[in-house]
Amino acid sequence: MIQPFTADPIRFVSEDGRPIHPLPAQYTPAFLRELHGLMLLGREFDRKLITLLRQGRTSFYAQASGMEATQIGLAKAIRPKHDWVWGYYRDQVLALGLGVPLFNLISQCLGSNTDESRGRQMPHHFSSREYNFASISSSIASQVPPAAGSAMAQKYLGTDEITVCTFGDGATSEGDWHAGMNMAGANQAPGLFVCENNQWAISTHLRHQTASENIHIKAKAYGMPGFYVDGNDVVAVLEVCHHAAEWVRAGNGPALVECLTYRVGSHSNADADAEKSYRTRDEVNEWLGRDPITRVEHLLEHLGDPISAEERAGMIAAIHKQVDDEVLRAEAAGYPDWRIMFEDVYSDMPDHLRQQAQYLREEQEAQA
Ligand SMILES: Cc1ncc(C[n+]2csc(CCOP(=O)(O)OP(=O)(O)O)c2C)c(N)n1
Numbered sequence: 358m359i360q361p362f363t364a365d366p367i368r369f370v371s372e373d374g375r376p377i378h379p380l381p382a383q384y385t386p387a388f389l390r391e392l393h394g395l396m397l398l399g400r401e402f403d404r405k406l407i408t409l410l411r412q413g414r415t416s417f418y419a420q421a422s423g424m425e426a427t428q429i430g431l432a433k434a435i436r437p438k439h440d441w442v443w444g445y446y447r448d449q450v451l452a453l454g455l456g457v458p459l460f461n462l463i464s465q466c467l468g469s470n471t472d473e474s475r476g477r478q479m480p481h482h483f484s485s486r487e488y489n490f491a492s493i494s495s496s497i498a499s500q501v502p503p504a505a506g507s508a509m510a511q512k513y514l515g516t517d518e519i520t521v522c523t524f525g526d527g528a529t530s531e532g533d534w535h536a537g538m539n540m541a542g543a544n545q546a547p548g549l550f551v552c553e554n555n556q557w558a559i560s561t562h563l564r565h566q567t568a569s570e571n572i573h574i575k576a577k578a579y580g581m582p583g584f585y586v587d588g589n590d591v592v593a594v595l596e597v598c599h600h601a602a603e604w605v606r607a608g609n610g611p612a613l614v615e616c617l618t619y620r621v622g623s624h625s626n627a628d629a630d631a632e633k634s635y636r637t638r639d640e641v642n643e644w645l646g647r648d649p650i651t652r653v654e655h656l657l658e659h660l661g662d663p664i665s666a667e668e669r670a671g672m673i674a675a676i677h678k679q680v681d682d683e684v685l686r687a688e689a690a691g692y693p694d695w696r697i698m699f700e701d702v703y704s705d706m707p708d709h710l711r712q713q714a715q716y717l718r719e720e721q722e723a724q725a
């Protein structure tokens with residue numbers, strides 16, 4: 358049933374929460390509740406981090422509100438800590454879905470001593486060695502060539518790991534994207550490339566981004582299948598991504614999945630969305646009406662296991678408390694000393710860095 362290059366996005370659950378096809382056996386109410394809980398965790402994590410941003414406790418954040426089904430569906434379709442992930446700066450919900458602890462993400466956003474990168478990355482550009490999650494790069498599409506390289510390495514090493522690479526719709530206009538897709542295709546490397554098509558690249562709409570009729574059709578040029586899925590239907594994303602991931606894992610070469618979704622919040626904290634300068638409120642409201650979390654709630658109602666308003670409120674309160682606790686714990690750990698910027702870079706510090714470290718030391722002493 359899951360075919361590449363469909364004219365319409367593949368969908369399992371209608372917008373009002375009814376199964377369009379019989380759901381595979383694993384979609385029990387308990388499993389749907391697990392998916393719902395993870396999506397809600399992503400939604401509320403975003404909300405809390407935006408508050409921290411406004412309080413000046415972190416300085417950059419990009420919310421994924423509206424895109425939770427895409428990221429949780431993908432997370433549940435691959436093997437955490439086994440497959441490699443080259444994500445982008447809006448993938449916090451994907452990371453949470455893979456099991457990366459809230460504390461790691463919060464520590465990174467705050468740049469505290471408990472941050473794995475110890476404050477050396479831009480806030481909200483996390484990584485996790487344990488989860489094979491490569492450090493996020495701000496340069497659009499720059500993760501695609503190294504992801505192709507990582508997939509090529511997996512092929513040469515003969516492992517059953519695959520490389521998962523995500524990016525936005527805007528990224529598909531970059532030279533790096535084409536170079537990476539071509540390299541993965543030419544080498545038949547086990548890469549699963551997932552476009553989180555939220556239809557906007559800051560203020561540039563998809564129709565100005567490409568003359569192609571959609572994104573997934575571009576896969577043809579690189580010799581791989583291109584799947585098109587409703588990115589607000591968590592069941593469809595999980596099923597299509599799992600199908601594509603296992604096809605890739607079986608040694609058939611790479612695949613592209615395009616998830617059609619929408620960013621209902623602002624691009625980042627540097628955006629004119631609030632001034633309504635590039636899109637209408639009607640458009641945003643239309644997509645708010647297609648909320649991926651509400652869709653699962655309607656599906657659960659339909660299956661006779663509804664989440665009550667009290668239960669939902671309790672879930673949200675628990676997430677907020679968990680985030681608050683982890684923020685306090687990360688802040689209590691303090692912030693890295695300036696000296697660490699010279700550490701863990703070279704095994705033998707080169708002379709020019711030694712001189713800079715000495716210069717900074719003298720400056721610090723002079724100011725003390
Ligand atoms: C190479 C490069 N060019 C431009 C930018 C500025 N920039 C940051 S995010 C962004 C839009 C990306 O849109 P998309 O790929 O659709 O991802 P989304 O933010 O919508 O999730 C741009 C142009 C950048 N970071 N890197």
Ligand SMILES: [Mg+2]
Nearest residue numbers: 525526557558
């Ligand atoms: Mg986009």
